[in-house]
Amino acid sequence: MSTIEPAPSSVGQRGPAEHDLRDQIIQAARAHFSRFGYGKTTVADVAKAIGFSKAYIYKFFDSKQAIGQTICAQCLDKIVAAGEAGIADGRSASEKFRRFFNSIIMTTAELALEEELLYEVAAHAAEERWPSVVAYLERAETLVKEIIFFGRETGEFERKTPIDETSEAIMLVMQSFMNPLMLKQNLKGLPENPAKVINLILRSLAP
């Protein structure tokens, strides 16, 4: 990746990167989005909540969407970190695979349940393909490929199917539980339903 491009989580941010005020703005915005919805919150509302002027907020973020993208990126970072911890905890490739997706799904569900209205941010993020979402999905697919490579090396998984085909199909299947809007329709079936789907995928990976 080019070093000139900003990291996906810093798109639309301005001013010094390390700043307590930035965090304060994010916290206030998160509370507002969560309570009143992303669509209905204005930059002025967020400014009011922390006692600053709108102009001051614009020193840090160039739009409401830039704030939304930062929140989205923070959530996705948390989800990926949980997934990576899951992989580290698993011994076999199958165990890594199970723990990776379980951690991702449970963290996504927790975030969604905690702050119901963040679904709205997620809806915008998914529909407008925010850079943090694209980066997240690419990272997740890379991790899936690494698990498959590992499983192919240890002889746990078959080696015939092109790895791109395998990982792409897995990402398509798991979107029902990774995409928060689809997960919303699947909340009642947690954690049994993803477990059943993961079992099906692992059968498809068997040599």
Add this chain to the structure above:
Amino acid sequence: MSTIEPAPSSVGQRGPAEHDLRDQIIQAARAHFSRFGYGKTTVADVAKAIGFSKAYIYKFFDSKQAIGQTICAQCLDKIVAAGEAGIADGRSASEKFRRFFNSIIMTTAELALEEELLYEVAAHAAEERWPSVVAYLERAETLVKEIIFFGRETGEFERKTPIDETSEAIMLVMQSFMNPLMLKQNLKGLPENPAKVINLILRSLAP
């Protein structure tokens, strides 16, 4: 199934079952839902469109939802019929499996593209678990089981996994393309993406 219970497609219907007027009401309602949305259409609007009184419509349907359910059931009947034709066209179990889901998905997508706003009816149907939707999903799962049985008999599919587990997982995986609200997010990937997912499922069914 008890003979006393009405068929799912006739819930909330009144008066003689065979009646041109019933069809006329359905056609008018369909056009209205499709153009103005299910939520915004009233029974009075439908009555006006075909030049009858509201009271007359109530002789045939006891609510707007009853009309919506009939439209929904008609769509689902068409989708199942396409799926069954797909099964009949396939020779091997894999071919039956592929054709079944391809026919279901393409018919669902066609209905959705033709009448964009019927998505709204589908949203109500899915959320409120209308009887026709429940019956449709049960029928689809039964057909999936029949294909798996056939494949197990011919030796095309493995026989170790309990059939209920297999069919349930397949239905969970395929919901991304069967549920019109999820399919809406997948329209751009037709027909390649379901084909990739179907390939993954067929690998999971291999002996």
